[in-house]
Amino acid sequence: MPLSRAEIQKGYRERKKAKEGESYLRKERTRRMKYCSLSRVVNQGKKTKKQTECRAKVHPNVELSLATFCRMRPKHILNTSMISRSCCLCTKHQNMALLLRCLKSNGIQVPLNPESFMKQTDQPNLQDKLPDDVKYSQWKRIEVTEKGKTKNVTRIVELNAEKKLFIESFQAQLKEFESHVFRVRRQYQEIKSLKDKLPKHHFIVQMDFAENYSCKSNEEIQSAYWNMTSVTLHPIVVYFMNTDMKLEHQSFVVVSDELSHSAITVHGILEKMIPKLKEIDEDVEMIHYWTDGPTSQYRNKQVFFTIANHKEIFGVQARWNYFEAGHGKGPCDGLGGTTKRMADEAVRSGRTVIQHADDFFKLAVESNLKGIKFLFVSSDECKSAANILSARNVKPLQGTFKVHAVIGKGNSIVAWNEVSCHCDQCFLGDNPNFDHGWKVQSLNNRTNNLKINTGEDDKLAEEADKVMEQPPTTNERKIDLIDGEYVAAKYDRTWYIAKILQIDDSDEVEVTFMERKKQLFQWPARENILWIPVTDVICKVTEPVYTGKSKRMLKLLPEDKEKILNLFQ
Incomplete structure (x- = not known):
């Protein structure tokens, strides 16, 4: 005789309470939601083999239709279609979570949330509970070969390590993670504090590059699908105080046919955006920029130079703040998504191509998104910006990778800090409080032809000169490097061949990397230019020579490759 609904639910509660038998609930939380494959709804109304087997195990004597089974689903059991997929997560947080899963799988009781683990006062005894050989997973960039081509991809890699080495690595990663979490929280606290006490005639400009929009038609031929044109979108959200001293915001989206997300494009966007800010408030005094920190876009010497001389270039003072890596999500992401969704809907409805x-x-300006102002920056305008930037002779900022706040002081001088600070002196004073970690540096090479009239404090300039004259405090250079030479350099736990473009007087060098193609090398279609620490330079090598009929591939001399492998190991 079939069981009633009350009997079925009673049996479910008893099994859950006693924690016996075959449980069909998965207890792992995903975004605070429990889910179960039992509750999967089949649109066609057909019983799947998996569902039938699960019901047979839990209620072997019950005959139940799929419709009744789905109707009786408890509210806290979600359909798989309701479960969100997390993407664009922080690498440091995810790698720490993977290490905690490893500890959990070895019988060590730890929370799976890395920040909850960090708050624990009593750390687990890893030495006694871990096996001699520890298996764990990490997100890493690895080199793979597909269809004869070698490329770097980011994947979860299964690793093995001896217990002692694993514990040392875990403790080092935990220490780095604690600093990472501190900067994440500090930067979010600072932008919240800045919004709360934003003075009149000050603007907060939060911006980011969105993922490029791929142009499409409602009906298109096959070759068009594989040759889509892209459009650069750069959302901007501006916060300011109105006449009633209440915080307001205005949204902008910059549209461009310039596909390079570089400092050149950023400069072109600033030239287009700042006049719009002056239309909102003619007496604008200060712009507080907030962005994420990729070195190819916002955190580089060209942007630092622009901030240092922002008053002379654009007629208004500026500060630039950077969110911690992997934690730059904000209103710009939603703004970019809304704009692309509007375009997709217009294409699907057949209203436009x-x-x-x-x-x-043109579509965006004529759309119903009246709360968003659209600006267009052409590739020609970006070329003009490129000419301006190329005429500069800029000295790189010492410790670029640590910078999270930059204040322009004029005369190519900046004050920078590893975290933002908006205390009364740092925020309202002529100079920041140097006891709060601020450092001063001049970006102006002595041969720079930029003429700037400044009334800045002479002591500030003298302090910047002293900083520039100080020898590097990091590891001394063991290799004499010259512009234009070829070197082998470490990057992302492997080595590459690179050409030196510039050398910093401190501890960094600007290089352009080659791509590895099995045993050969090739210049990429887009230049891979990065600033790297001098300590990451393995050795100098002879300039690679072209090989093959096409003369597109280059090869190293055997003695150079042998030297690299010995030193790298």
């Missing part, structure tokens, strides 16, 4: 950036901009 978007084939290039001009079509996208």
